[in-house]
Amino acid sequence: MxxxxxxxxxxxxxxxxxxxxxxxxxxxxxxxxxxxxxxIAVQRAQQRLRDEMEANPHRFFSVGLEERITHVRRHLATFVGADPDGSALVNNASTGTSIVLSSLGLAADDEIVTTDHGYGAVDLAVDEICRRTGAVHRVAPVPLVADDATVTAAVLAAITPRTRLVIVDLITAATAQVFPVRRIIEAVRAAHGERVAIHIDAAHGPGLLDEPVRELDADFWVGNLHKWAYAPRGTALLAVAPAWRARIRPLVLSWSTEAGFPASLEWLGAHDYTPWLAAPTGLFVLRSLxxxxxxxxxxxxxxxxxxxxxxxxxxxxxxxxxxxxxxxxxxxxxxxxxxxxxxxxxxxxxxxxxxxxxxxxxxxxxxxxxxxxxxxxxxxxxxxxxxxxxxx
Known part of the structure; x- marks a missing residue:
């Protein structure tokens, strides 16, 4: 013992x-x-929004809702240091990752690199897109206790000339480790330029770590607000680099599909938008404490x-x-x-x-x-x- x-x-x-x-x-x-x-304050804010929606659903959905969503997106994007015009509200980090995977245009023998600390649902999504396209999922093994240089080297070693995307966790879900995402991005850019896209799974990031998104130089970043930023469940933000925004495709087509990113992701018809609209109250509680x-x-x-x-x-x-x-x-x-x-x-x-x-x-x-x-x-x-x- x-x-x-x-x-x-x-x-x-x-x-x-x-x-x-x-x-x-x-x-x-x-x-x-x-x-x-x-x-409790966030629960009450969301309930007031639900009451508003149920009092007159037609007016709630058809008058000013898109502007309200845009206002919330700008508020949340500013909190995490992302470009508000290059971000979209989504339900959770897994949804954001699936959007990224479906927008890449993968072909047979293309490769996606993850680490063995990755979130299980993300691994499932990667395996499914590989099954459908013929792409290959490569997993970089990283020791449980590893310094930044070891983590970075492990990711670089898994990249080949066929690699299209690298997915790295900011904070690993299963093992609660902080990965040096900035260092990894810099190393991948130095070795491979813009050929390899980089997606940061920051599911646990917002409210927990200061990691301004705009300074990371990642192609994609997604973070949940419901974990450590006191938002209602179902609130996450997907940030996309300028070069990729025109290529982003929603998982479900709706009336704003032709409007392009981010509206194509945010307008989902008769969706419950109250978690998103109440999310700024969560940030208010956090900042008040x-x-x-x-x-x-x-x-x-x-x-x-x-x-x-x-x-x-x-x-x-x-x-x-x-x-x-x-x-x-x-x-x-x-x-x-x-x-x-x-x-x-x-x-x-x-x-x-x-x-x-x-x-x-x-x-x-x-x-x-x-x-x-x-x-x-x-x-x-x-x-x-x-x-x-x-x-x-």
């Missing part, structure tokens, strides 16, 4: 922050990174909590990443494949009243624990107290 490393001091709660959310306090909600948690205050609190609490859980399990403590979403290895043989990982996550929910992220990666199970302003040390302590007995 590894010698335990004392957990760093837990941060003081942000006064009043817990009251801003309506989550069930009897459940240790330690999986904010998956579905987020919508503040203080963006840096929230980040410092959540990161410190996550670090404290993962040390508690790792100590209780007698497992190694991985290097800190400075994120409020952290990784704890499970003992060897526990949740080592997808089926057993799903089963253990459900048992943790049912028997410990705790919600966690749990993934099997390269034959080992990992807990992914998130901290948010509504969490307390007791949430992590409950997991630390109950999980060792449960997995035995």
């Amino acid at each position: 590894n010698k335990p490393i004392p957990a760093p001091d837990a941060p003081q709660p942000i006064p009043g922050a817990r009251l801003l959310f309506s989550n069930d306090a009897s459940v240790a909600q330690l999986n904010h990174g998956s579905f987020g948690m919508v503040p 203080g963006l840096e205050t929230v980040r410092r609190h959540n990161t410190a609490l996550a670090e404290h909590g993962r040390r508690l859980v790792a100590d209780a399990l007698g497992v190694e403590v991985l290097p800190a990443t400075g994120l409020p979403m952290t990784l704890v290895p499970l003992p060897p043989g526990v949740a080592a494949d997808l089926t057993s990982a799903v089963a253990l996550r459900r048992r943790i929910s049912d028997e410990l009243s705790a919600e966690v992220g749990l993934a099997a990666w390269h034959g080992r199970g990992y807990l992914r624990l998130s901290a948010q302003v509504y969490n307390r040390v007791d949430d992590f302590q409950r997991l630390a107290d109950g999980l060792p007995k449960l997995i035995r």
